[in-house]
Amino acid sequence: MVPFAAAFVCPSMPVLDPAAATILVVEDEPTVCELAAEALLDAGYRVLTAADAWQAEAILAGESVDMLFTDIDLARNTNGLALARMARRLCPDLAVVYTSGGRANLSPREAVPGSVFVPKPYRPGQLVNLTRDVLRAALLHHA
Numbered sequence: 001m002v003p004f005a006a007a008f009v010c011p012s013m014p015v016l017d018p019a020a021a022t023i024l025v026v027e028d029e030p031t032v033c034e035l036a037a038e039a040l041l042d043a044g045y046r047v048l049t050a051a052d053a054w055q056a057e058a059i060l061a062g063e064s065v066d067m068l069f070t071d072i073d074l075a076r077n078t079n080g081l082a083l084a085r086m087a088r089r090l091c092p093d094l095a096v097v098y099t100s101g102g103r104a105n106l107s108p109r110e111a112v113p114g115s116v117f118v119p120k121p122y123r124p125g126q127l128v129n130l131t132r133d134v135l136r137a138a139l140l141h142h143a
Contacts (some may be wrong), residue, residue: 021066021135022046026056026083027099028075032120036069039124040131053078053086060087065094067134069127072100084112095134 023045027033030051037047048063050056052075059065068087070080084096096112101120111117118130 020044020046021131022048022064023067023069023131024048024050024056024059024063024065026050026053026068026070026074026080028052028071028073032071035124036127039128043128043131045131052076053080053083056083057086060090065091066138067095067097067131069097069099069131072098072106073102081110084115088112093138095138097130097134 023040025033025036025040025047027036027049028051033049033051037049040047048059048065050059054076056068056070060068065087068084070083072080074080074083080098080100084098087094087096096115098106098111098115098117099120099122100106100117104119106117116130116134118126
């Protein structure tokens with residue numbers, strides 16, 4: 001299983017208030033995407049959403065994103081593993097959290113370094129706490 005590890009915030013300047021961070025949620029199931037986005041919005045984060053890797057790539061090209069929260073198996077034959085690798089090419093310090101309902105864990109060789117995996121189903125509060133911890137670790141590591 002991919003362990004929790006310190007991650008960096010992208011761009012190179014750390015987010016001083018983790019709650020002011022921008023999270024990109026990539027999820028092809030509309031209800032799951034809405035629940036994740038709503039939980040993060042309620043916690044004070046700025047949230048952008050995409051239904052597949054193509055939409056996410058367009059967002060990443062035009063927006064400053066602090067954390068990528070992506071499902072692994074996405075619509076239109078796209079996947080979160082390839083998306084995270086592409087996102088890290090654009091922003092090497094981007095924090096990445098993977099999720100999946102089709103697997104219980106993720107091997108380190110499949111994931112980008114320093115990423116985190118949370119299996120589905122997850123609770124909204126669990127996602128908010130994980131996001132806070134990942135961004136806090138990024139801030140501490142970057143300081």
